[in-house]
Amino acid sequence: MLKTKTFRKFLLSYVIILLFPLITGIVSYQVSINVAKSSSIESSLLILKKSKDILESRMKEVERFTRQLSSVEGFNQHLSASAESGPIDLYSLRETSRYLSTYAHTNDFLADSYIYLKNYNIILSNGSVFFRVDHFYELYHYHDLSFDQWKKTILEANHQGKIIPVRSYISNKKDLSVITYVQSLPLNSFNKPLGTAVINIDQQKIGGLLEGLSKQYGGWAFIADHEGNPLTMVGIDKTQTKKIVEKLKKEGGSTNQFLENETLLLSEKSDFNDWQYVAGIPKQGLMEKAEIIKHLTWIVTGSTLLIGILLCLFLAYRNSTPIHKLMDVVREQIGSDASKHKNEYDFIHGNISKLISNNKSLKSELTSQKQIIKDSFIKSLLNGEFPTQQGIMDRAEQLEVYFQGDVGYVGILKINGYGHMENKEIHDELNASRLIIKHTLTELEPTIKMTDFHSDKIIVIFSFNREKEGDAANEIKGIIDALTLSIANSYRISISAFIGRSFRNYFDISRSYHEAKEALDYTFPLMKGSKILWYQDVEKENSVFYYPIDLELRLVNAIKTAEAHDVKQILDQIFQKNFSERNLSPKIAEQLLEEIKSTLIKTFDSNVVQSSGQSGALIKKVLQIQLKVGIKQVWKDFKDLAEEFCSLVNKKKKETNDHAIKLIIEFLEKEYSDPDLSLYRISEKIGFPEKFVSQLFKEQLGEYVSDYLEKIRINKASELLVTTEQTIEEISVNVGYNSAHSFRRAFKRVLHVTPKVYRQTIIHSDGLINSKDKKQAHK
Known part of the structure; x- marks a missing residue:
């Protein structure tokens, strides 16, 4: 550690800082009192300003983080997506939560942070996805807010960069005092936010910025927000801070003044968020240090120098240690050699830039992985691993594997001249030959699908429209002849082709492939010099049945x-x-x-x-x-x-589906009044997966579970409107709606009339109709 450049630079800086006060103390012996006093004030202001700058930079990072969320891939789609629009992209949500976790690790001021997505009713936090908001509340909550209060005032309310003063907070069973920054998402959502970013800042982290004033001068310090509420305090209580804030307001925020108890009052106001940074240094603390310097300068010069050197060593060690730890992490993960760089800063800067570049290349790497998945699909198709024709078509569309048509042939191209020879040179040569063949084939016919088959063979799938089915064999012959001529003249590569019978649907591709393999197993000299062997030309053996x-x-x-x-x-x-x-x-x-x-x-x-x-x-x-x-x-x-x-x-x-539908309908009829009734609870009750419940209900009844539940609630509500005198607000609660507004919207959406108008239409001129007439009118 003592030999590193970073440590020496830190040590030299601290030694220089140490020598200047010592030399100045000796030369300026007569004015030591004023120098000590002004030095103490400047030092306190420096600490105060530095605390302000550090905290402002941290708060800007917090604000910038909420803005950067819009650039996270797929995040805005999650904000605006509806819960019924389709299955949730769990991978994308996991990536967003990992981004949140990465940010939390880079900002040591944070206690924790999370994002609430209103449409999904989920919370993303520190690499995790909470599908049950109440589960998250059990781990992370304020002492003075119930679950409903927290959800209403923090998650669902509109906040534009709001700072919530210090509150007691539970963070995974750990008691903390935190300051909370809340921002509704997206940033321009002033009326109907789609989500909320909540970032909790540990009060002790902020207070640690001001501890130097208390330790150095026995004074106190605090930070207050724009409304005068104390955010953190060191050496002073909340009542005293209120009085000092009021005094500063009356005097226009003046600073460098003495209070009644001869305490020097220092203050700084932030231009960023109007926070007030205030410190108090007792006069006795300022003057006592000056007197000691005055009377003991020559006595303590030597000891001060020694202590200062030790302190410089300690500070240099402490401040250089994080850099060295970071370098060790970089070396461990990347393996770079620091000796190739001028200093540690260049080493860290270069490797962080490299990481950013690697992150970008990772995206392109993921794109290339798609080709591997496509190749796996082709192999599964050839081996007949798909049970249905529709399954093949759905998978092909998902992977963007497009055929020219649903008829064609499967063939095997064999590179001649290698036999069973195996060594590294031959293996590399065969790899190059396969690449050349596939590239040439793609140029001749881009719609051909190919995959490798051992080191010296390539499987090809020729597809055509049904209109060209009659000419398909001649066209394949032309393609293979052109391929053979091209690679023979340019690269001296010789190939043979073995073609199965034609297939007329994708499900039959496997059969054509196995026929091509049978043709491949046929004795090659019997081909009489031809480069193409068709399955139908192979003399079939009768001693073995076909049942692979x-x-x-x-x-x-x-x-x-x-x-x-x-x-x-x-x-x-x-x-x-x-x-x-x-x-x-x-x-x-x-x-x-x-x-x-x-x-x-x-x-x-x-x-x-x-x-x-x-x-x-x-x-x-x-x-x-x-x-x-x-x-x-x-x-x-x-x-x-x-x-x-x-x-x-x-x-x-x-029978199974009918029974499941019956259970679902019975459960909906029984629990419709529960506002928290969800697909998860339904699936949990009847013992079937959520996806199965949703798809089955849609297939059997032609509508989604949510739409059916809404109709039940509206039917029950219309009965109550007819048969009771309950208010619309009471009815909305009784049938399972969280608010009268959402109930009115649903009622009009289903019955095309508002609840009030619906009730009025069944009122006679002389008053309400009797209960029997009401039911009849409802029917």
Whole structure:
């Protein structure tokens, strides 16, 4: 530590500061009293001004933080989004809360800080997202504010940079006294704020700025806001501060005056927020130090110098330590060498700039990761991992993977000349070759989708519109011929292509891919010099049936999800591959039959349908199927049994859904008067996830849960308007609204008339109609 440049610079600065007062004391012995007095006053003012400058800079940081929130990606969208507009982007909320946490760590004045989003009724705080505001209140709250008061006066009220004076505060079971800065969001929301940023500042942190005055002169100090309320105090009580503030107001804020008790009064007023910084130094404290200097200058010069040197060492060590700790953190995280920089400040500055640059590059890196996800989607599509056609289309649209059409071919391009050779040079050469091939293919036809297949192969998906289906094979041949010629002439790369049969929907891409793999396994010399081998040209073997594991899994998933159309399509594909394209022997056909029966039995015996009697009957029918009735009849029986099982699954789903809808409606009818009734409580009550409740209700009844609840409340309210003499405010509370204003808006939105007009329409000229007539009129 003693050898570092930063430490030496601090030490030199303190030593120079120490030497000047000593030399000046010796030379100016006769005027030591006035010098000590003026020095004490200037020092106190310096501390006061420095405290003001530090605190103002911290408060500007707090204000600037609330303004910078508008630049946080996606934050304004969260402010303006409605709770019913769709699922909440949790990732974006988490990033915003992390930004808040990062800011809190850079400002040591903060006790804690949080952001309230009114539309979602959630709080973002220090890297966390509180979906239950009352849970946050239990950890962080003022002693003198209830939950409702806090929510109404702090979270939902309109604040434009408001400073709340010192209050007792609980911060995660820790008692504090804090000053609160509150800003409504967005910044121009003067009437209807969409959110609130709340930042609590620890009073002890502010008070620590003024402790030097009390320790050095035995005096006191305080800071008061523009209304005269004390924000922090050192060595003085609240009553005395009020009197001094009143005195300063009467005398126009004058300073450097003595009070009645011969205490020197110093004050500074902030131009930033009109806060008053006031300090009092007893005259005895000023003069006592001067007298000691006067009588003991020559005696204490040596000891003062020694003590000053030790103090300089201590201060230099204390002030340089944070810089060194910061450098250690930077070295640990980044690994930079400080010796390459002129000093520690350049080292920190350079690495912070590097971090900022890396942060920007991280965004572009995330964009590149999307290509990896797209490649994973292509591989899943080829392996038949999607259970439905619609699932493929939804995922492709989500990832922005667009095909030219829903018909085409799957092919495998193999780089020739490498065989099973494996070493680093060959691996690098193959990587370069694949990049060249994919780049050339993209230039020839941008709509082609590609993914790597081992080190020397590339899988390509050619897609076309149905209008071009007849010319697709010729167009593929032209593309591959152009590719072969281009890479052979420019890079001396030789390739072979293996193409499966055409697919007519995305669900069938997996089948074309496996056919291309079969063509790839075909003996290459039999291709007679051609660079393209089509699956239909391959001589099929009859000793093995076609029933790959991925096709079996697709069949199982389609049956369990009750996709009867997909089940028939898969069974037809198996039949086509084995009995139209191959000539299986009876023994091999029997083996295939047993495999499919095994698949159906395992699927029917699962817990998808809980009724053991029904599934057991289907299993018996499967066991009774025999090849002797004819292969077409066998396949018809398979499809009929699978369709029957799908019907059972759909029936079970319908029963479950109907029961869930019944439970939801019963719960809404019972709890409609609760203003805090939410989708979370409904899902918790009936035992289903929130997303399932919302989607099921919309699918079954054609409207959202919130709209249905609103209709129940308005119907109940209209009954009360007809059958009782309760006020509109009382009725709004009874049917679950927090305010009469929101009730009136909802009533008019549903019935297209205000509550008052609705009540008046059922009043006869001679008074209110009787209760029976009221109910009839309501109906």
